[in-house]
Amino acid sequence: MTDLDALTARTGIRAEFYDPLGTRYGFPTFPYHYAPDNLATRRQLRADGLRPGGQPVVAQMLWRHRQQRRVAYLYRRDLAAPKRTATPAQRALIARMLLARRTCRHCGITRPYYIPRSAGACLICEPGGGTR
Incomplete structure (x- = not known):
């Protein structure tokens, strides 16, 4: 049983949003709360006193909320610039x-x-x- 299968069995999070290579969505995609630690959303960067600083989006998180698909774009923490x-x-x-x-x-x-x-x-x- 892989980590993803155990995750689905334990929490009910759908495996459809796990695509770290970007083959299904054309972009590396992770389920909600399961993105790598070196990636962060704009809000997470802002909480750390950082901003994307012009870098491109490198991945996304997808999840469902009330029958809608939600997305949050992820940026690299190491390329983030300090907030102005x-x-x-x-x-x-x-x-x-x-x-x-x-x-x-x-x-x-x-x-x-x-x-x-x-x-x-x-x-x-x-x-x-x-x-x-």
């Missing part, structure tokens, strides 16, 4: 943009919450949102 950090000017710009999202256009008051884009006004100025 924002400059002080970029951080200041982001702070101004977030402040603008909390400032009501009608009354000009900065609220402790983001103004709903659907209304375009704070909950007090919005019709039916409360009294002034």
Whole structure:
């Protein structure tokens, strides 16, 4: 009994998504949670403070969720670059943009919450949102 057969018997994970040579899918493919340790998704790279850095996708993970086939692309960890950090000017710009999202256009008051884009006004100025 191979590791893959034991995996299918123990967990019910389908062997159809195990194709490390890429003969079936044209791309190295692994079942969910069974990719090699030297490969990572974008989220896993981000959690480690890395980014793909322009490298191509080298493999994929496939799994089924609610009758749909899901895919996650995998990148090599050794070729990943460190995440870029924002400059002080970029951080200041982001702070101004977030402040603008909390400032009501009608009354000009900065609220402790983001103004709903659907209304375009704070909950007090919005019709039916409360009294002034």
